[in-house]
Amino acid sequence: MTNQFDLTDDQREIQELARRFTADRITPFAGEWDEKQHYPVDVWKAAGELGFGAIYVGEESGGIGLGRLEAALIMEAMAYGCPATSAYVSIHNMATWMIDRFGDKALKDRFLPDLVGMNRIASYCLTEPGSGSDAAALKTTARRDGDHYVLNGTKQFISGAGYNDIYVCMVRTSEEKSKGISCLVVEKGTPGLSFGAPEKKLGWNASPTAQVIFEDCRVPVENRVGAEGDGFRFAMAGLDGGRLNIGACSLGGAQRCLDEAVKYTKERQQFGQQIADFQNTQFTLADMATDLEAARALLYLAAAKVNANAPDKSRFSAMAKRLATDNGSSIVDRALQLHGGYGYLRDYPIERFWRDLRVHSILEGTNQVMRMIVGRELTRQ
Numbered sequence: 001m002t003n004q005f006d007l008t009d010d011q012r013e014i015q016e017l018a019r020r021f022t023a024d025r026i027t028p029f030a031g032e033w034d035e036k037q038h039y040p041v042d043v044w045k046a047a048g049e050l051g052f053g054a055i056y057v058g059e060e061s062g063g064i065g066l067g068r069l070e071a072a073l074i075m076e077a078m079a080y081g082c083p084a085t086s087a088y089v090s091i092h093n094m095a096t097w098m099i100d101r102f103g104d105k106a107l108k109d110r111f112l113p114d115l116v117g118m119n120r121i122a123s124y125c126l127t128e129p130g131s132g133s134d135a136a137a138l139k140t141t142a143r144r145d146g147d148h149y150v151l152n153g154t155k156q157f158i159s160g161a162g163y164n165d166i167y168v169c170m171v172r173t174s175e176e177k178s179k180g181i182s183c184l185v186v187e188k189g190t191p192g193l194s195f196g197a198p199e200k201k202l203g204w205n206a207s208p209t210a211q212v213i214f215e216d217c218r219v220p221v222e223n224r225v226g227a228e229g230d231g232f233r234f235a236m237a238g239l240d241g242g243r244l245n246i247g248a249c250s251l252g253g254a255q256r257c258l259d260e261a262v263k264y265t266k267e268r269q270q271f272g273q274q275i276a277d278f279q280n281t282q283f284t285l286a287d288m289a290t291d292l293e294a295a296r297a298l299l300y301l302a303a304a305k306v307n308a309n310a311p312d313k314s315r316f317s318a319m320a321k322r323l324a325t326d327n328g329s330s331i332v333d334r335a336l337q338l339h340g341g342y343g344y345l346r347d348y349p350i351e352r353f354w355r356d357l358r359v360h361s362i363l364e365g366t367n368q369v370m371r372m373i374v375g376r377e378l379t380r381q
Helices: 009-025 030-036 041-049 068-079 083-102 105-116 231-267 279-307 313-344 350-361 367-380
Strands: 122-125 141-145 148-159 166-172 181-187 193-195 209-220
Touching (some): 009 068, 030 083, 041 083, 068 083, 083 105, 083 181, 122 148, 148 181, 166 231, 181 231, 231 279
Parallel strands (some): 122 166, 141 166
């Protein structure tokens, strides 16, 4: 008997592959990466050998051609070890997919061979100091000058800035708001491209963040992805999948902290018995598990809708991202509480997950924007 709400055998194989990779290459080292603010490029390249750098890039372009649910399974599994690491793999996949999905053959031939195996690593540049939630208000300009664009402006909160090789950037090529935005691929080392100082962050310390700065930066016209003025459409298309991935990262982090909480409460004794035997502890764990499974079910459903290009895919993607990231942070917070004072110490992994997951309700569109998307869809019907 088949169960439409269960994973297929192929999906379980992919999930297990990602879990084994995480157990071997991420989980044992994630605490040290956080403490030393180490960017584990060697681990990215190992992930690339498994195809995790081009999860939903077509096989004809060298990717593994999987769907959005399979991508979510991989992100969730990797986040069990380190949410920052998993989230960065998501960013690279978004940038690589954008080139594959919307770029011409010449552009794909130039960049994809190195990106799909993560021999070169990509950043995605949309947000600016003055345009976060209002992404269409971006001001970085790209003025046409012969067979080049001349870029001026600043991108904010860019993961991997200064370290990565490729920057997929949204820039303004005309004054029209959303229709004046185009997408360009900028290579590290291009004259006029520089980077700000690394940001000092609450979490995500295994993934460096800085400004990307353009000062009369000349980028060949042949580096444009798609047609002029289509960039904002590409950005919005990318966000549906990006929201699923960041939600999946919250699921993985929450699952790890739930498992850690169950283990700890069975070991810790107070008043002559395991604290896991107290009804209050069991009720808390039960609520954590229920909230996690509810968020997981909605996210998997949303992934299926995005994969099928369903008309309500964006609404479900927004709902799933909002629920998974809010529930994820709440679950981690309760896991920390169950650990008591020990949960506040770096000797235990809970506080790292608490810090790392906090930003997920801001990334890929704040959760307030997610509510706005859902509310508008509901009232427009």
